[in-house]
Amino acid sequence: MLRNKGIAFKLVLFFTLSSACIFAAIFSYNYFVSRRMIEKGIRENSSNLITTTTNRIEVLLSATQKIPENIAYFLENSTNDEQELFQVLYAVVENNAEVYGASIAFEPYMFKKDQEFFAPYFYKAYGGINFKYLDKYYNYFYWDWYQIPKELGSPQWIEPYFGEGGGILMSSYSVPFYKKIGNKRQIAGIVVVDVSLESLRNIVSSIKILKSGYGFLISKNGTFVTHPIKEFIMNETIFTIAEAREDDNLREVGRKMIRGESGIAPMWVKSAVTGKSCWMAYVPIKSSGWSLGILFPQDELMADITSLNQVVLVLGITGLLLLAVAVVFIARSITKPLRHMVRATEHIGSGNFDIELPPVKTGDEVGKLSEAFSFMKESLKEYIRELTEATASRERMESELKIAHDIQMGILPKKFPPFPEKTEFDIYAMIKPAREIGGDLYDFFFIDDEQLCFVIADVSGKGIPAALFMALTKTLIKAKATMGLTTDKIISRVNEDLCIGNDMSMFVTVFCGILNIRTGEVQYTNGGHNPPLLMKRDGDVSYLEKSGELLVGVMEEAQYTTRSITLGQGDSLFLYTDGVTEAMNERNELFSEERLRKELTKYQDKTVDQVISAVMQEIGEFAGSTPQSDDITMMMITYKGD
Template structure:
């Protein structure tokens, strides 16, 4: 018999059951008890819920209002700062025009009129000059007004007003920076309340020439602050640099007192700390209670840049909480009525729901035990119980599938982790091991340590010997992590080593690498790099940086300091024309330590960075060259403790010991010369090149070869490389090394490879030879090595001349 037939059974058995067992009283009925318990539980939960909801909503509303107040204060302060900054820029522009163009009296006034008319905030301005500044030798004090804003021009000297004796003039003349005045009523500027920005006017040699001042109506600040008045419960106030209450909700206070006097006269002790913050020009936010009304407010004091002005925005809690209380009361009435209705329905629905739910619960317990094939009933029902039963049935199949997928994913993850471990090993294998260059009188140790934050990373280091006593080294950090950074890191290392292998200074190597990495860099990745050369015989260093952190110089006495290393842009961003070179020397027992930002930006559990000071402290006193890198990394790990490693960590150290006495070998040097536009001035450039070679002690014969090559290439580039009347860029970089001289010529003329030109017929008549052929032949003959490349819009000619060995 099915369930329907069971429910539809005839009445006699039920009558007999009723006779055998008296009906349960409604007071003892399980349904009645369920209804009563449900009612009590709902009432208690509602009470607790409303209390908690009220407290949470109150906190969220107050927090939201505070966030909005902070936001509005910051936004309004930014608007005020932008307006004030535009006034400062207008004044600075006037000073710049006057200094650069040496304006006379009339041109000065016209320039002032044009700048004031373009600035929406100003209505007029004064320019006052000391006697002897203008060509006529007379002083100047002229007020320029914006006519369309109702302010006319006035010659203050003509009307008998001695501006040069005024305190504000003397203060500005002695000041080094612009300053804003307190609000004042300005009759000259149309009879309005004003504030004035005063800027000292100085000559290039620092001589005081006078001042420029610009008047801004207080009404302008009021316009920018006006939106704050439209926010219910919010009040703004604006304070001048010396505390004058410039804008205030109470018109009896605005422009009539200062903040300190207002606190004393109005009994506003709750604003005392804010007054201190306003005097110190710092941001301050606080919750305070008005002494007179006991009203709670939240206020934010926002300094307006470095102008000295401050903006206060205050938000009252009272209107916010009043709306909340009304809403909570309305919700309480509605929910109570609904709860009563639900309680009455519980008794009627309990019997119909309990039986199928018990059945469904039994099946669910088997599912919880992992018996997914246990029979599931109630799936044929069309109500919520049926929906739940079918959902359990679908979930059973879904769980089975997910278990299989999880197993597959676990297998795939293990494979991926294995492949990443292999990639990590390959990446670390690309890095060179420690290097030791030494002889009887000197010794150079190069060590490094790299720890990726992930299986593979973007940090790298490299060093290799150019010869028996010269070591090339580099350290870098790619702008990403993981596999993409590892691939870009491998490309960067390859490009750098190729560029370094061509010779020349570290700056030339970075320049060539920057150009190569820019090609095909669709992902816009970049790398910061520091590279250099060290002569192991003398400790002489040449360093160049592409946006990398400055290295640390560790002295023999244990002290440590950062190297003031100039820098160019990172590699992969732009093809920079020049990377400056820093030159120095390691003394006996000294070390150079380079690192990536994984050291200084390693964070502990409190998100505090390791930083530069801890880096110096960790290195101070270190004298073991072989353990220097490992000791620094260990200090970083001790500092970070249990915090996860957020970035790759890389350290490279060079430790030198040797004899500090006596003359050192000639140091490698690199200089860059720009050719003049007129060929007639080329002798000046050639003389500068000769001077650099003579100072370096180069053999006169070799100096002559360098001069001939430079003169031929430069003349050819200046004469034939550009269109007539168009400025042409021609430059040569000269690198003097121990064993060779490197010349690199760059010009932005039409593409031209001088090395591909055919050799001239030396037996032919001069008239039959092509123009310039003999000169180019001479360049190829004198050079020991020469290469040409078209890099972007530049012709680049690279020439190497070997220096004769000592005694040759």
């Protein structure tokens, strides 16, 4: 724990950590600013590089596109002269190095009324130009290069493919042409040129970013048209690579590329060549619907700033170490006299108040502290002497209170069952004082063979006065009850006796009852006490009617009445003091009479001692850590009958 460390350690820790935080903040700011500058440079450079590359590709593809577009225009404005068509196709293949082959494929019976197919094709092979009719080899109406532009009604680049020899990457550009028949303009056929993509591959392959950066081209379906890994070309798509590498960022970028979007990937993309994290810029090739991607290796771009930051980090750590050494030296010069003071204080703490404190040599804070310790030492001598006397006095008082507690508990019945030979009823009671001694009481005794007198009471106040008043009340009640009086007479005479000489105006709440164990009849008088609960055998639990009569010991002329109920076999009476219902929890909520009633409904099948123990446990759980503020006393009687 830091609190147990010395001042020197704390000073070193504080200054070192503070300096480290400041250095880290400056270092981080420098790193992130530099990083943003590099990213900005990447965006600018990638924009320039992509613009230049796409312009070169667009020029190459646009020049190729002009060839079939011009032928289509020518066909729409000419007659279907077979020899003339052959001459045009031958010239196109011969005069354009990038064109591998060219064909004009007519719709059924559009070239001649009696000829369904007509698709002359001139192509380069074996160092010369060869010729064949495509319709002799396959039904060209169902091929992509014919169907797609026909259905879309516009020129289309077809997905790249390898030529018949397998070594040349090619693509076809198809342009529909039309004839005016009557007043309607109808499609007459498709002009298609097969183009070698070697020049395009060379353009993309020429992209070099530092050591391992590269460019690649994908088709409209995401298939690699160019890539440094040749096995990927026409065999893999950007999505199959993303799936194999579980690269969600690459998959999302691939979706944007085939949608014709442009930008820079917001997250790192792993290079398929090196596996390094890269920035990736992408832009569409508008003429073909393909997309160009360029990868910028992060570690190579950040190499210079990483090297610079490493140097700055080493210098910063060295500076922090030197600062720590300087702080240690300064701190020790301050704490040395304090350590001498600590040793002297340890002697004082062990009781040696005659130890000499270090001499005061300075007038600074340490010197003033030494003077204060000297004054403290003398004050402690006097305080210890007074404390010893006070402790001895308190110990005597605590001993007397313990004796008083034992005496108080000794006058209450505590043997259960108290009358084992009596099977007509069960009785159990308990008391838990809030202090060493309290003012609650309970008692029960036989007046004769058939009548059991039982009492529960709560004296006002706490401590010794309440305990003495409680003992007096208990004695008076038992004395009056054994005279054979009714309960109202017992309480009235006890009230008269307690009022005499009651200068402290103390009072007591009392519930006194007499149970006839043969008939189950209970005569009772309530002198301002909490009404008991009647627990019927069928499970019903209810409070006895409140009497509204005065507290005992308040007014000498007070009158009390006797009431009665008859307990059936298995019925019980539950008596308690207000310490039960007024128990409080952390939210200042009371246990309450209603909560007590509901709790008792759960315990119909339990014995008297089990019921009281269960209620006590519920009160403890309800109160939690809230200290007990009042005495808790409970008594329960269950009538069993003969």
